[in-house]
Amino acid sequence: MEELIQHLAPLVKEVVGYIYPNEIELHWGLLVVVYPYVTGLVAGAFILASLVKIFNVTELQPTYRMSLLTALAFLLVAPLPLLAHLGHPEKSFAIFFTPNTRSAMAMFGFVYAWYLMAVLLLEIWFCYRKDLILWAKQERGLRKLLHRIMSLFSSDVSERALRFDQKAVKAVTLIGIPSAFLLHGYVGFIFGSIKANPWWSSVLMPIVFLFSAIVSGIALVLLIYMIATPLRGKEMDMACLNKLASYLFYAMIIDFSLEILDFIHRVYESEESIEILAALVTGKLFISLIVVQLLLGMLLPLGAIAMAKMLQMPSDLKKMIYFVAALLVQVGIFSTRWNVVVGGQLFSKSFSGLTVYKTTFLGLEGLLVSMGLLLLPFLILYVLFALLPPWEESKVSLEGS
Amino acid sequence: MNEFDPNTALSSIGGFFRRLRERWQRFPEQVKRLTVLLAVVVFALVTARTMLVPADFGKYGHYRASAVDEIVAQPIQYAGHEICTECHDDVAETKAAGFHKNVGCEVCHGPAAAHTEDVEAVQLLAPRGREGCPLCHEYLPSRPTGFPQIVSASHNPVKPCIGCHEAHDPKPPETPKECSACHATIARSKAISHHAYVACTRCHEAPDQHKLDPRSFRPSKPDGREFCAGCHDDGASGKEGIPQIDQASHEERYVCWQCHYPHLPEAQ
Secondary structure, eight states: OHHHHHHHHHHHHHOEEOOOGGGSSOSSOHHHHHHHHHHHHHHHHHHHHHHHHHTTOGGGHHHHHHHHHHHHHHHHHTHHHHHHHHSOGGGTHHHHHSOOTTOHHHHHHHHHHIIIIIIIIHHHHHHHHHHHHHHHHHOOHHHHHHHHHHTTTOOOOOHHHHHHHHHHHHHHHHHHHHHHHHHHHHHHHHHHTOTTOTTTOOTTHHHHHHHHHHHHHHHHHHHHHHHHHHHTTOOOOHHHHHHHHHHHHHHHHHHHHHHHHHHHHHHHHOOTTHHHHHHHHHTTTIIIIIIIIIIIIIIHHHHHHHHHHHSOOOHHHHHHHHHHHHHHHHHHHHHHHHHHHTHHHHBOTTSSEEOOOOOOSSSTTSHHHHHHHHHHHHHHHHHHHHHSOOSGGGOOOTTTO | OOOOOHHHHHHHHHHHHHHHHHHHHHSOHHHHHHHHHHHHHHHHHHHHHHHHSOTTBTSSSSSBHHHHHHHHHSOOOOOOSTGGGGTOHHHHHHHHHSGGGGSOHHHHHOOOHHHHHOTTTOOOOOOOSSSTTHHHHBOOTTSOTTSOOBOTTTSSOSSOGGGTSOSSSOOOOOOOHHHHTTOHHHHHHHHTSTTTTSOHHHHOOOOGGGGTSTTTSOOOOOOSHHHHHHHHBTTOSSOTTSOOBOTTTSSTTSOGGGTSOTTSOOOO
16 A cells, blocks of 8 residues: 555656546556567568568568568567566466457457467478478587477478478468458557547557558568678678668558548547647657657658668668668657557546656566567577578578588 | 168278378378377367366356355455444444545444454554545545545644544534634644644734734734743753753844744754
């Protein structure tokens, strides 16, 4: 009790206007911000990989496997913020064993499992199977064993089998695109279907989430490519970078238009919540929404990429611009998630008051855990890169072995 | 229709399995391995599910039926307010007529089931300090307008609430509006000062006419160091709890209120 009062007392002083007693403390904090951000990266990276496969974009071949592994690394981490937020990870299996079909949140477990098992792992397996077999032949010890297990002890590298692999990858990709849309659309759906909250309740929500996911995923793959390539002492493929930047640019244009559409729609509809939302946007969310999300995270990178595309400039400068733009996009998308999750809880459902959100540093819901969860996918990715090198030169040809 | 012939039936079943095996062998190797993996995973999940999901799950709804019994078996902590009347009818009666008529006994006295079973062994606590009441009465913007609220830091500090308000029958005590009606600022500063409980009239002799014609009938004001020293000099007797100074040596060239504002004295 004492502890609770000490925690709430300073918050009460920053409340403006009238709010209901249960609105002082936000129920969804930083961890719930991290969660849609990470899932967005998964969906985005996967959709990028699928585009490469389906439309056979040759420039982007170097990033195909990389995007798949990125999606996997982030997907493995995606449920962790939720588990940490709910506080009883050991009970989570019950979601799967006693499915509650009337709960959108509970059904998300199945969307996640489907996406992980039926789409991502399957596509990666088909994609790597030949290499796994050939690698295992040249290796010894633990590595050989791991690669054998990963290939499910498969050994057929006949022409027919390889053709089947390629067909399977295509088929999984075809199922995968709607699944990736589902995965992240679902996150948007969970917010968009909360009737009582005018900041969230919008049919556009799943679509806006989806496109911001694509934006963040492409930017992430761009960043990882630009960091991993020099680290391996290789030359970056400028054609690939240019193509990635173009895709990023188009995705951002769509994302931006959707957000503007949402904005205009709200302003024109002018429901009774409009005044408090206006107060929210110009007040407590000014920095994170107008400055970070819109100016730094959207308009600045858009302008920068457009410049890099239109003007003649040395490729080193271009790389620099792409890199900074992709970084800014990440910051921007993170604050998009922040503005949705935290912003939606800052105003009172009485529409006549605003509360505040303060993160703690320590504790399960604190800053430290969130930062750990954001770093963890990179660690996993590092291990995945070591086990399943996605680089062109790691592919072994049949004749060579 | 043919007669039923066990031999042809057997051979046709055998034929079915043979064809199945041929089919399976013609499957690409990948599919076979994945099918085996899938079968293992499904089997593991189904086994885990039968083992982990409680047998009585879903009997009444989306929960464990025995959970209801477990909850029923939990010890009862609260007794409700009706049973108190049996023994504390006096308190219940006073409370029923006052502003706290809708505030349950156990909100202030804590869970009382054990007390009602054994009054001697289990004594309840009464919130006699200043912490309990503000849980409901501290000013909060989200409390409805009109709900009696105070800012406890400045509402008659130090003294316990029950010194002025009767817990079972709280009434706002009559405000001593006398001096504060006109000298509100002074009264408010004094109320949060160390002199909160030194009456105005202890320092100012105010004739009754002052309230009717204040400018013509001015109250007295302390006229020298001796006045304050009456309470604060270390020679003063029977003044426990009052900070002491030596009047003869403590800044002897000035009157006290050149340094200490008498209505909000501070020692810095």
